[in-house]
Amino acid sequence: MQSVSGTPVKNNNCNNEEALLFDFIQTLSPIKPVKPICVTQMVTSLAFDSLPSVFTSPQLISKHRIPTGHSVLDSLPQQEITYENLRTVVHSDESMSCEEHQFEAPRITESEIDRLYGQSSIGTAAVSRHIILPTVSEDHEQFESPGVKSGVEPKKELFRWECRNSLLDGNDMFVFNSPDGAEILMSLASRSPDWNQTFFNSLTPRFLQNEVGKGRVVAQMNPYQQHTLLDSSSLIECMDNVSTAGDHPSVRYPEDYVAMSMEQDFPNKPIPGHHHGLRRCLEYETAERAASDFMQLAAGCHLRDDTSLRGIAPEIGFHLDAAAMSPNKHKCEHLSAETRCSTMRISPVSLELPEYVHMPPHAPFMSDVSKEGLLLVEDDSPAYGNFNGEELNESSLQRKRHKGENSGEKGACKRCNCKKSKCLKLYCECFAAGVFCTDPCTCQQCLNKPIHCNIVIETRKQIESRNPIAFAPKVIRDSSSQDDNEVESSKTPTSARHKKGCNCKRSGCSKKYCECYQSGVGCSFNCRCEGCKNSFGRKDGSFGSSDTVTDSTSQAAEEHNKKHAKKGVHPTYPRTSSCLSPFPQATFMSISKRPRSSSLVMPTTLDQTNRLLGKLYFPGSWSKLENHPFTKSAEDEVPRILRNCTNTPNYGLKTSSPNSKRVSPPNKGKDGCFVLTAEARSGRRMMLKSIPSFPSL
DNA sequence: GAGTTTGAAACT
DNA sequence: CAGTTTCAAACTC
DSSP states (O other): OBOTTSOBOOOOOHHHHHHHHHHHHHHHOSSOOSSOOEESSHHHHOOOTTSOGGGTOGGGOOTTTSOTTOOHHHHGGGSOOOHHHHHHHHTSOTTOOGGGGOOOOOOOOHHHHHHHHHHOOTTSSSOOOEEEEOOEESSOSSOOSTTSOSOOOHHHHHHHHHHHHOOOOSSEEEEESSHHHHHHHHHHHHHOTTSOHHHHHHHHHHIIIIITTTSOEEEEEOSSSOBOOOOHHHHHHHHHHHHTTOSOOOOOHHHHHHHHHHHHHOTTSOOTTSOTTOOGGGOOSOHHHHHHHHHHHHHHHTTSOHHHHHHHHHHHHHHHHHHHHOSSTTOOGGGHHHHTTOTTOOOGGGOOOOTTOOOOTTOHHHHHHHHTTOSOOOTTOGGGTTTTSOOOOHHHHHHHHTTTSSTTSTTOOOOOOOSSSTTOSTTSHHHHHTOOOOTTOOOSSOOOSGGGHHHHHHHHHHHHHHOTTTTSOSEEEEGGGOOHHHHHHTOSOOEEEESSOOOOSSSTTOSTTSHHHHHTOOOOTTOOOSSOOOTTOOTTOTTOOTTSOOHHHHHHHHHHHHHHHHTTOOOOSOOOSSOSOSOOOOSOOOOOSSOOBOOTTOOOSHHHHHHHHHHHTSTTTGGGGTTOTTHHHHHHHSOHHHHHHTTOTTTTOOOBOTTSOOOSOSSOOTTSOOOOEEEOTTSOEEEOBOOSSSOOO
16 A cells, blocks of 8 residues: 555554544543544544645654654645645555554644644635544544544545545545534634634534433535534434435535445445445536536635635545546446545546636635646636626626526526625525526626625625525415315315515516516415416416416416526426426425524425425425425425424524514424424524414514 | 616615 | 606517
């Protein structure tokens, strides 16, 4: 086995490592172990990637380069962590022995940690890092690290190693394999007041109060997916639901780490429909979608020091590579065999990005990316004139012409065209939908990008302070119109209506000026429209409510689809006449101060959501919608961030009301209402209101 | 593609 | 909370 530099790596310092690691733990954790604890790859698991390269990837430090006892800070800056280095290691034989992954576990002193924090740039914007902390086991006397006789399969260890080296995925995620990991991080946090307050203000209380001791903590945060904490049982359950939901290709990157975590912690727990360790994030519906994610991830990378890029770039590259190479973009299972060993592999040649995907040549991180052969950079690319504020050009205009082709896709960029709002107002469709603007957008002076995520966060907070439901789905389903039996029989379509109602004066609610019509729902008593002629249902009930079947609405839907078909827009409304209501809208809506939660276990279709919710939160009701002919459309109407919100099983769903008064426990009430909750960053409960029957908003 | 219309969002 | 302004999408030509 060769080390990164080709020098043989030996494993002969386990005891020393153990002592060092234990010392390290003692310096960090305020909780002293009752008995000496064994730490699984303690130091090597600390992947504080955004910190100076000291923490970037200690695994890459081979012993011959870092003499025992040598300062990490002194050594790592000279240790260039490049893609090639990573690949050298990762592309070793999959069946390599544990010893082959034995690396130096340099001692990290407390002063060095403090120094690191002092140097850290994470005080700006949102925290963006991915840390996997190790298991701290009191049950074993030996490390479970590679090279130690622990009975752990090499493959598993390799996977662990890979996980730790997948430093960033652009979602700010912390994965702790044990409560001790959370404790460690908390200890670190307590020692570093400079640590990003945005992050710890939200996570710290949860770590301390709710999650530590449960066994597993997963946290994630970014402007739109702020954080999620799940315990292991929830992870398993969610994964089961998601994985068995059928052929849903667009499992996105956040789930990747769920899958990895599953692999790590529950090696005997099969993930239905997937190979062990399959990185489900590799599955994208389209290259465009993957590219969109890539853009966001890459932009997020800009927040970090360029050290982190070395971790993220290969990861992203692999994602895109996978998407591009897959003969069947809906199924990338053929990748699974390689995945465990090839996380870092990229293939620039096969990288097939949509034409509009060009990285901004001025982006600081691009130089690194290009050095790694990851991305295709065109310095004079006219297609990226919009990245930094920027002017419309022919390319953007071309994109504008294609606006709508995928804008209706769930979670997809809406391809806005904002000129003055900086995409930080609800005028902006992207912002309102809870997605970052990406290259297809033709907006100007856009700030709705990951690189401005701190601004995005603050703006969203401001808007939500004015209107707690500002980012809630515009269309809500009338859950009161059905009970479990009705849903079960699927004979009664779900009714839906606009949450606020329209205020149309001239359009007669028959054009897309009308939000009700645009959403494919009839006007309701909430509407203040004049001369309503909404073909999906008039305010006066001419067509009845949208929970009755009429030919008129079906016809309207057909007409609507025809219109959009001409524009290359995916049909939004149902073609079937079996149901009048186009959208079985989400039964839930967010009124939380912080409604965004993670998509760690993100069902990307309503089908998945239904299964998940039906099982976890809405027993007997939601899941029965999964076969609804309009579920896909409905799903599209649910903002991504709110769909994500449905993925926070253990804590994310609580009873709330718009006026922030707790109204009921997190379950289904007698009136059939479901209530969701979110928790404020400050820890106080924020209210989410169930939707009993078109509540007055 | 430019200009107009429209109504939501934002502002006062 | 009502009136006004701003804004961007939808629409028309």
